[in-house]
Amino acid sequence: MAAMVKGKTLDFAQVMHRVREVLEQLPDARRGKNRHYRMTDAGVSAFSVFFMQCASFLEYQRRMQQEQGRNNVQSMFGAHDIPSDNQIRNLLDTVKPQALEPLYDALLEGLMNEGVIERYRTLQGKVLLALDGVTYFSSTTLHCAQCSQRRHAGRTLYSHSALTPVLVQPGQDKVVALAPEFVTPQDGSAKQDCELNAARRWLQRHGSRCAEFGTVVLGDDLYCHEPFCQALRAQGLDFVLVCKPESHPTTYEWLQMLERRGDVHSMTVRRGTPRKVYIDCYRWAHALPLRDADGALTVDWCELTTTNEAGKVLYRNSFASSLPVGAQTVREIVAAGRARWKIENENNTLKTKGYRFEHNFGHGKQHLSATLASLIVLAYLLHTVLDWLDERFAHLRELIACRQRVFDDMRALATYCHFPNWSAMIAFMIQGLTDGPQPVPAPP
Ligand SMILES: [Zn+2]
Incomplete structure (x- = not known):
């Protein structure tokens, strides 16, 4: 990938190390002695599903564990053990999505330290931050304490939406996702209220940091609302x-x-x-x-x-x-304003290009729906980080031009073969593509 930042140091193993560090800090609401699985195991296992873009990834890895006594969730992602899907849901349901924010911060900082964010500077040397809301769940039956509710045609419609801010640049395909802000039932039922209230909260938490690195906020007509514009200026x-x-x-x-x-x-x-x-x-x-x-x-x-x-x-x-x-x-200003469509593109990618943003694997009673959605955005962000900074992954993407095939191949390989780590799998793929087919990694 020609645009990659050469010779940089932030690779998959380092990022996963940081992911586990943050997940280890997650609050554990369990009482009693039944604590075989760690919170990290639940978080890393769910994350691996989204990273690999494979809903049945854990099922295959549990089978591999039974047959071979080892699995790729352990070796590539660093989980100690894979909990059952139900255990993952129960453990993550108690975790507020905000608990994952340090991960977004760490990845953004990594991109800043490696000079990637400098490449996004455009208008008066500032970066463009696009805001948009996306509904990632709706149902007339399934719901939780955090669902927004709306009466429609005599029925109650339950939904979850989030504000998904991204850094964009005219002429640059890759967008950098920042921490999403989740719409709460208190935000109201009208789309405008929900998005603006979530945007105000996001601004309170992240606004000063964005101002530090020089930011121009982009949004559709809904955000061109005088009190919100005043808040941005403040x-x-x-x-x-x-x-x-x-x-x-x-x-x-x-x-x-x-x-x-x-x-x-x-x-x-x-x-x-x-x-x-x-x-x-x-x-x-x-x-x-x-x-x-x-x-x-x-x-x-x-x-x-x-x-x-x-x-x-x-x-x-x-x-x-x-x-x-x-x-x-x-x-330049019009070009910046027009670049906001890239966020719609991003939300479309999350919904239709393998991330299954609308079909995550559980709803929960408290926070599960939002926390899983945040892990999905995080997987998307990590793919972008790897595109920019992991030389081997970027090389693989160069060899297999079709993005979908990269993930199809990774999924298939990880289903049938065990790899000692993620880099080994990428190296195996690169070698196969450049030197011809390789022998399948041998079982123990
Ligand atoms: Zn809900």
Whole structure:
């Protein structure tokens, strides 16, 4: 992988070591003597399912343990023993998802220390943080104490949603997931309330750290809500948020007034090839109020309309920003605002590309649903970290261009063969792909 940071040190074994350290600190609510399994075993076993993207991974590994007296959850992921699925559910149900936050922090710090986050700097040297909400569970029958409830067509709909912040960059496929914030039943039943309340909580916990490394927050129109924008500014964060006319009547009344005064600026850029021409028309204006109130926050506004030569509109969107928009900056600010779609891409990957975000293996009574969802996002983040920093894994990804096949092969190998550690499996795959098929690792 050409984009990998060469010669870096954060590898799978080190990351798993840190994962176990954090999991060892998980609060254990059990009373009595029946404590054969450690909390780490439950956490590592569940994590291995998501990392390997294989719902039956543990079943195969328990079978391997019976037949060979060893298994890959132990050797690759460092569990002492694999609890039953029920034991894993019971143990993790008592763990709040926030208990996993130190892991996200550790991985982000690893990416920072290795210079990866520097590559995400774009607008005025800042990083772009996209916010979006995602519903990862809904049911009319199965529910727990943490489910959000909504009446729909005479029935109660139970659901779980989370805010999944990610660092994005225009032109960069890989996004860096930060700790998710889970919507609670107290956040309300309307989508806007839920997401904004969760976003406010996220901001209280992580805002100052993001401000330290210089962050511009991206979000859809829902986040372009004056009190939330005030909260972002109070934390020292900038923003570029979708700003639609329907939800911002005052802003657009002011815009019309400025237009009449000739204070809306514009710039047209032609791009494409001689056969396919795109015409980008940028417009921008300064100091528009976000709502009709004394002391309302004012923002700079910009809009991009892309047409073809026949004048057909191919794209149109408008944004509100805390950053000054001008002829020099408007293109960069619009590009940043548009980069927020990458978070929708990420949430889609979590749902459809093997992570089974919507079909995790249990619901629980307290926190299980959220804690498993957080472990899934963590597996996704670790895959990104390995892409950036684990030279061997990046080499393997180069040899097998199709991402799905990398995981299919890893899964199949780990089902039938025992490896002393994860690197040994990756080395086995690389050798097989470069020197031809290898003998299957021998049983003991
Ligand atoms: Zn629930």
